[in-house]
Amino acid sequence: xxxxxxxxxxxxxxxxxxxxxxxxxxxxxxxxxxxxxxxxxxxxxxxxxxxxxxxxxxxxxxxxxxxxxxxxxxxxxxxxxxxxxxxxxxxxxxxxxxxxxxxxxxxxx
Amino acid sequence: xxxxxxxxxxxxxxxxxxxxxxxxxxxxxxxxxxxxxxxxxxxxxxxxxxxxxxxxxxxxxxxxxxxxxxxxxxxxxxxxxxxxxxxxxxxxxxxxxxxxxxxxxxxxxxxxxx
Numbered sequence: 106x107x108x109x110x111x112x113x114x115x116x117x118x119x120x121x122x123x124x125x126x127x128x129x130x131x132x133x134x135x136x137x138x139x140x141x142x143x144x145x146x147x148x149x150x151x152x153x154x155x156x157x158x159x160x161x162x163x164x165x166x167x168x169x170x171x172x173x174x175x176x177x178x179x180x181x182x183x184x185x186x187x188x189x190x191x192x193x194x195x196x197x198x199x200x201x202x203x204x205x206x207x208x209x210x211x212x213x214x
Numbered sequence: 215x216x217x218x219x220x221x222x223x224x225x226x227x228x229x230x231x232x233x234x235x236x237x238x239x240x241x242x243x244x245x246x247x248x249x250x251x252x253x254x255x256x257x258x259x260x261x262x263x264x265x266x267x268x269x270x271x272x273x274x275x276x277x278x279x280x281x282x283x284x285x286x287x288x289x290x291x292x293x294x295x296x297x298x299x300x301x302x303x304x305x306x307x308x309x310x311x312x313x314x315x316x317x318x319x320x321x322x323x324x325x326x327x328x
Contacts, residue, residue: 109256139315148304148319149257192256194315201272202315204249204256 106131109205111193117211122183126208128193129175136200138169140178141192143207149192152178183212216240220305220320227295227327235290235323237305243318245308246288247272248280250301251322257304263288295327 111128118124130138138155153160155167155176166179176193193205218239227233239246247262259272263282277299279291288307292299302324306317 107256113254137315146322148321149317150319151316154315196315201259201262202317204258206254206256 107205108132108197108203109193109195111205111208113206113208115209115211117213118183120183120185120212120214122212123179123181124183124210125177125179126191126193126210127175127177128205128208129173130193130195130203131174132195132197132203133171133174135195135197135203137196138167138176139194139202140165140167140176141194141204143190143192145189149204152191180210183210185212185214188212218305218307218318218320220303220323222323223321224324225326227292227325229296229327231295233292233295235292235303235305235325237288237290237320238286239288239305239307239318240286241307241309241318242285243307243309244285246282247306247308247317248278248288248290249304249306250274250299251304252301260290260303292325295325297327299325300327301325 140152141149142152143149159168164181168177190207190209192207197203221236248260249257261280263269305320
């Protein structure tokens with residue numbers, strides 16, 4: 106079983122739609138959680154951290170469920186520019202970052 | 215501000231050849247790391263360093279060497295390239311001595327081993 110699992114997608118949604126991605130992790134001792142965004146053939150960039158109480162950054166909302174060991178990312182009012190791969194990242198042993206394989210989002214007009 | 219700079223961006227090698235991927239950062243970050251990214255898999259940690267003179271192995275270190283003689287530079291050496299090392303390689307740095315979750319990545323180096 107992978108340490109971090111994501112639905113690879115692609116999620117094909119129209120502009121203005123709301124879309125949600127889930128990510129599950131296997132290490133119950135993981136302490137920190139993040140979402141990164143990676144555009145096609147580019148480097149990953151930090152999108153947002155995920156806090157226990159949930160947090161928002163504009164159109165993006167991240168949630169953490171420690172009991173079920175999953176993290177979610179909700180994108181409201183999708184834009185064409187949101188098309189990318191979203192990487193779920195959790196801390197593993199010795200605080201190293203463990204990356205999921207990513208969920209691809211394609212927003213169409 | 216250049217951030218993290220990787221060279222070369224593209225490289226084709228023959229099996230058995232050696233080469234060095236260069237990585238430099240100008241943000242005075244203590245933590246630097248190398249990842250590889252393969253289709254259908256998450257980024258996997260190859261080697262990392264928490265400061266000049268200190269390196270350690272990550273998840274997939276076999277076939278790779280690193281050194282950290284300065285804060286700025288963290289080269290990755292492939293000793294004897296194999297087709298299994300065909301991948302996209304990313305160098306990343308982070309402020310502080312521990313990995314806090316915010317990694318700054320270089321643009322990547324695409325390596326093909328024939």
